Amino acid sequence: MLKEFKHHIKTNFPLLLQRPFLVACSGGVDSVILVHLCAQLNLDFSIAHCNFKLRDSASDADEESVRNLALQLNKKIYVTNFDTSGYVSKNKVSIQMAARELRYAWFAKLIEENNLCTLLTGHQADDNLETFLINLSRGTGVDGLLGIPSKTASLSRPLLPFTRAQILDYAKLNNIIWREDKSNQETKYLRNRIRHNIVPELKELHPTFLQNFSNTQTYLQETNILAKDYIRLLKKELFISKKGITEISVQKLLSYTPLKTYLYALFSDYGFTEWQDVANLLTAMSGKQVLSRTHRLVKNRENLLLQELKEPNSDVYLINKEQDILDHPIHINLKEVADIEKPEVTTIFVDKSKLKFPLVLRKREEGDVFYPFGQHGKKKLSKFYKDIKLSVVAKEEQWLLCSGSAIVWVVGIRADNRFKVDDETSKILKIKLLK
Template sequence: MFQKFQKHINQKLPFLQESKLLITISGGLDSVVLTHVCHQLNLNFSLAHCNFHLRGIESDGDQDFVEQLAADLQVEVFIQHFDTNTFAETHKVSTQMAARELRYNWFQELSEQLQFDYILTAHHADDNLETFLINLTRGTGLDGLTGIPEVNENVVRPLLKFTREQIESFAKSNNLKWREDSSNASTKYLRNKLRHDVIPVLKEMNAELLQNFETTQNNLQDAKSIIEDAITSVQKKVVSVEGEIIKFNIKKLQKLSNTKAYLFELLKEFNFTAWNDVYNLLEAQSGKQVFSSTHRLLKDREYLLLTEVDSNVSSSAVETLFIEENTKKLKTDLGVLFFEEADAVFGKHTNVSFVDKDLLKFPLTVRKWEKGDYFYPLGMQGKKKLSKFFKDEKYSLIEKEKTFVLCSGEDVVWVINKRGDNRYKVTEKTKNILKITLQ
């Protein structure tokens, strides 16, 4: 196996030879073998071990084993302790999911802090088959059937092409010692049930199961590449970006051969789960929306608008801000407002407003626009409700949500970053000009 591993590194993963590596090690067979073969290749690596404190003295024994292995090989080792059960309860996830999130977050933190180029895990061919079957039984798309990637950003799985049988044979022929995790024998977990009860039967039926599975995965990867090319082509036609808003043209989406499938591919990276609701937005009234944990998809006339959900929106989004006469600047959700005296009106920019200061009643206020608000649009005759102004200007629902107004008493002096008010415009009679700039 060592010669095959060395050849695989040289041909497929040569970048590992000149990199600083962090090997994640449990003390089990797979991670011990990965550590030893990397050591035999003289790769530059350190070890990282998580003690999840889920198996009492057995967990502590794993830690002792890893520390001794690091000492024997004269490599650096990092140990992290986790209260896994408390984390699982707090975040309402399974113990397995909690352990996975905790360890990968820590591995990434170590990688960033100590400048490791890559994180190495010991996943192998049997793990890949198990993951495929788990996804298959739960229902999945093409991504779930293409299995575990050998390289995923800075995470590399050098053993992915090798079987558990090959790994164990290498360990025994080299008299390696490892730790057995007693929980791996329990079939209460789906992965273990597949490992112990299902896959052995499949291997009895076909001795070349893993080799054929690798061929299937390669075919699926090829199909995925073709689909990605098609999605890229469609994306250019139906998707546009305006600032922080991603817009999907509904009419163009509906002309596609399989709108639902394309919509899934275009939106799958944004963590949506209610796919029927997403699809139904195409025929919904404007204003209907669907949320994921990170994003919002909003129907607005001829478009679906995708925006990121801001979990840290400041309280100023709903509060009224006050501006005294001597105020020089004010921070708002739109940006910073600067107030200064000017000698004349110059330039035309939506982010700048010139007003007759003597007409203002201090303190001025900044707030979100409200239903019923009206103003006298600069350059137009008469007054207009803001709602009608937005409609005439074809502002999206998201643009409306982000609209603030600067007020003097009850009067709207400036629809910030959009239009000023005729009543407060600078004329020949104006003696004091106030320049207000949004940056």
């Protein structure tokens, strides 16, 4: 196994041969063997152990065992204790989720503080099969069937090609001591029920079941790479980015079959999960939207608009009479001038005496009206937005410069007639939007 592991590291994890890294060690057989294999290859690593204080003296014995292992191998060790039960109560999560969140946050901190290249965990082939079955039982897409990735940006799992049987044989052959967590035998946990009741039956079906499963996952991963390449090309064709908003043609989306499969492939990376809602959005009225935790999809006439969710901003910004520049949230320059220059969409000229200071920069409010420059009479702002075909998202992002409750400028789009320069004007104020 050591020879295979050495070849595997050289071929697939060459960075481990060049830079120091961290190994997570619980004291169980998988992580202990991982530590021993890395030590046998003279790799530069430290050990990290989490004591979750969930099994009384057994948890402390695990900690002592890992400390002794580090001492035996002359390796630096990091140990931390967690109030896992307190975290569960405070955050309303399961014990398993609490332990996961606590340990990975701590591992990330260790890696950053000590300039380590990655974290190694002891996940192996049987873990991969168990994860596959868990995902299958809960319902999943292709990503869930791919199992545990061997590498991510912050994690490496070099034991995935090796079975639990291989690891146990190596441990026994080399007289390596490890700790057994008795909770791993309790079938009240889904993973343990699969491990003890289902996986043995599957292995009975065929003597090389686990290897066949591993090969199948490799084929799935290769097929998934082809699919992702296709989706990447499709997004390049469909997704048109404009000022932080992505526009997607509804007509083009409706031409793809099976529709929900395409919607999943195109939008799952943005946190969407309710695919019927997304499909319904294609034929909904303008203004309807579907939210994920990070993004929203908005129907806007013939398109969907994809936008990252931002913190709500209800702030109002004031510009005093003596102020000549506003830096945030947009850049506006104010300057008295003698004459009107050639008009630009980013610049307006107003009669300063008609303004009531401080000027107010805000977003639209219900019932807003203004008197569009170059037109007669007043118009509801909502109707003006509709006439110029401003998208649903753009309406929400649009800033208004106001004098009291009166709109002076739909910034960057249209000024208000009431503040225009005329024959009676004595002071001309130039207001420019700086991009």
